[in-house]
Amino acid sequence: MTIQRQIVLDCIRMSSEHLTAEQIYNDVTKKMPQIVMATIYNSLNYLEKEKYIRRIKLAGEPDHFDKNLHPHEHLICDLCKGVIDIDVSDIQKEVEEKYNIKITSCDISLHYLCEECQKKKCV
Amino acid sequence: MTIQRQIVLDCIRMSSEHLTAEQIYNDVTKKMPQIVMATIYNSLNYLEKEKYIRRIKLAGEPDHFDKNLHPHEHLICDLCKGVIDIDVSDIQKEVEEKYNIKITSCDISLHYLCEECQKKKCV
DNA sequence: TTATAGATTTAGAACTATTATAAATTTAGA
DNA sequence: TCTAAATTTATAATAGTTCTAAATCTATAA
Numbered sequence: 001m002t003i004q005r006q007i008v009l010d011c012i013r014m015s016s017e018h019l020t021a022e023q024i025y026n027d028v029t030k031k032m033p034q035i036v037m038a039t040i041y042n043s044l045n046y047l048e049k050e051k052y053i054r055r056i057k058l059a060g061e062p063d064h065f066d067k068n069l070h071p072h073e074h075l076i077c078d079l080c081k082g083v084i085d086i087d088v089s090d091i092q093k094e095v096e097e098k099y100n101i102k103i104t105s106c107d108i109s110l111h112y113l114c115e116e117c118q119k120k121k122c123v
Numbered sequence: 124m125t126i127q128r129q130i131v132l133d134c135i136r137m138s139s140e141h142l143t144a145e146q147i148y149n150d151v152t153k154k155m156p157q158i159v160m161a162t163i164y165n166s167l168n169y170l171e172k173e174k175y176i177r178r179i180k181l182a183g184e185p186d187h188f189d190k191n192l193h194p195h196e197h198l199i200c201d202l203c204k205g206v207i208d209i210d211v212s213d214i215q216k217e218v219e220e221k222y223n224i225k226i227t228s229c230d231i232s233l234h235y236l237c238e239e240c241q242k243k244k245c246v
Numbered sequence: 247t248t249a250t251a252g253a254t255t256t257a258g259a260a261c262t263a264t265t266a267t268a269a270a271t272t273t274a275g276a
Numbered sequence: 277t278c279t280a281a282a283t284t285t286a287t288a289a290t291a292g293t294t295c296t297a298a299a300t301c302t303a304t305a306a
Contacts, residue, residue, distance in 0.1 A: 057182030
């Protein structure tokens with residue numbers, strides 16, 4: 001684990017949000033101003049592969065990164081693009097049993113309008 | 124409905140697959156060689172807006188387009204990227220009731236290895 | 247301690263999917 | 277037939293990410 005990768009991991013672990021590569025870059029440059037975007041991506045790929053973090057692939061959105069490795073799904077606000085965790089029934093298991101196949105990965109994203117954005121929209 | 128849009132719609136309706144913009148372009152140029160990619164995208168946006176077709180947003184994949192408007196989900200092969208339809212329990216409703224929110228859209232993609240690719244891999 | 251091989255970082259180019267822009271063309275209606 | 281609006285074309289621009297190659301760091305063995 002290099003310093004760069006450790007700082008990227010710390011950044012994700014310290015955050016209560018689901019950060020994008022760009023948000024992570026902005027945060028990490030505070031501690032390490034010379035770091036480049038390619039290193040952020042390299043680190044994120046490494047950390048995902050080694051199962052330190054989870055990549056949240058969202059259709060039509062940049063990837064977000066999650067310190068929470070437990071299986072759970074995500075709710076994305078249509079306006080502010082904020083991501084929150086939700087628990088739903090086990091679709092993966094349901095599909096595996098129903099279609100008798102092995103699911104290798106599962107990207108589920110539900111969109112909504114978060115409370116704050118709903119308020120803003122009504123103003 | 125312009126000729127271009129009609130040809131794009133026909134292409135999607137004639138196909139048993141879930142085509143990408145590029146696949147549609149390749150097919151449409153057979154009938155209309157001068158058409159440009161921007162028109163394909165413009166047509167697809169129009170056809171989606173007017174509910175002639177459904178856009179399948181897949182994380183980390185180009186969008187695919189589906190003539191089937193009924194609510195259903197998709198299974199994507201990790202290797203050939205082929206997309207097939209599946210029916211799963213109504214996650215949207217489940218989440219709306221559990222979290223008392225209104226879901227605006229729902230992107231669910233499950234990945235697997237299709238039979239053909241599984242065979243190929245074993246060779 | 248030093249040499250060296252391998253891994254990682256940096257810097258920047260390249261790539262993919264898609265949207266944006268502006269001029270040219272088509273279409274529909276008065 | 278004329279005109280305004282919509283659409284297409286051609287091309288540039290954009291966003292997110294990966295790739296490449298040189299430079300640098302790291303770990304290990306002589």
